[in-house]
Ligand code: SF4
């Protein structure tokens with residue numbers, strides 16, 4: 001399966017970005033092969049509204065099954081659910097560390113948005 | 121010649137006395153024999169009614185058209201989401217999501233949908249209330265609590281008030297989209313300001329906006345103060361804008377305000393200033 005993790009940079013050593021809609025990058029990892037690539041979220045950074053929705057669309061285009069991020073607003077969450085993407089909240093450390101937590105099952109699946117819409 | 125003039129009363133920030141000036145100017149217009157209308161476009165916090173005390177005779181809802189997608193007709197082509205500037209509609213995976221409270225009602229998505237899958241429904245954003253206030257046609261909008269989309273309601277208030285031959289538009293404070301919706305197409309704008317450095321800074325921003333929109337206007341100094349007045353005069357001279365009235369900081373005006381009375385009838389000196397202001401505006405606006 002493929003997993004997207006919001007990140008401040010382009011590699012597995014980058015720190016995770018707690019923001020979703022206005023995250024710097026999405027690092028997309030194929031958990032079967034360990035391959036990864038980074039997708040820039042630059043065009044959303046300055047969006048006046050709907051950054052979370054656009055980010056969800058962006059992530060969905062990568063055909064991921066799960067997203068790991070720090071904060072997710074209600075509109076982004078609804079969009080991710082519609083795309084069949086599971087959301088996990090993980091905020092500490094590097095992309096590699098969060099991926100590790102995901103594999104160990106220490107991150108639990110989110111059932112709802114965790115911030116108000118103005119956050120996204 | 122019958123007059124047909126729309127004058128907006130605006131200010132760069134709240135609390136400058138904009139509503140007091142516009143409501144009292146409406147009284148002066150009635151006394152001068154005009155068929156006057158007062159339009160409160162400050163739809164988030166309308167307060168002109170506190171002073172004009174209208175008898176409301178007509179209330180009706182205002183909404184904006186938002187898209188409804190017929191999933192069966194929809195081919196999931198994604199064109200709707202691509203055209204929408206506001207992310208209010210998005211094709212995601214095998215479905216199309218809409219976010220009604222982000223939609224500006226532009227109609228773009230239904231226009232581009234190749235499958236004819238999008239129809240529109242009305243989403244209520246507020247109401248318009250109309251009535252009579254001692255001879256003044258009174259119209260204001262009230263935006264629903266928590267609603268962010270005020271410009272369509274402001275436009276509806278403007279449209280509802282087309283029948284007066286002297287229309288006074290009470291504009292929301294600031295220089296953003298709602299302000300532009302309220303002043304678009306008016307003949308003349310009065311910018312109400314206090315003569316303090318803070319007040320003048322906001323006045324400058326409001327002047328920039330008017331220049332950009334190409335609408336002529338002048339300044340009204342409210343709560344004029346001997347300590348600061350020269351600043352206001354210097355500022356207006358530099359910016360090449362006229363001062364049409366200076367309203368002294370009188371206790372009786374503030375008292376009238378605090379009990380919801382019109383200074384026009386309660387304070388003789390104030391009435392005089394408003395009459396002169398009306399005459400000056402007519403002269404300037406008609407040219
Ligand atoms: S009507 Fe305009 S703003 Fe609303 S969803 Fe369609 S394209 Fe977007």
Ligand code: SF4
Pocket residue numbers: 189193194195196197198199200201211216232233234235236237238
């Ligand atoms: S444009 Fe029409 S057909 Fe295409 S995804 Fe949107 S609603 Fe469906």
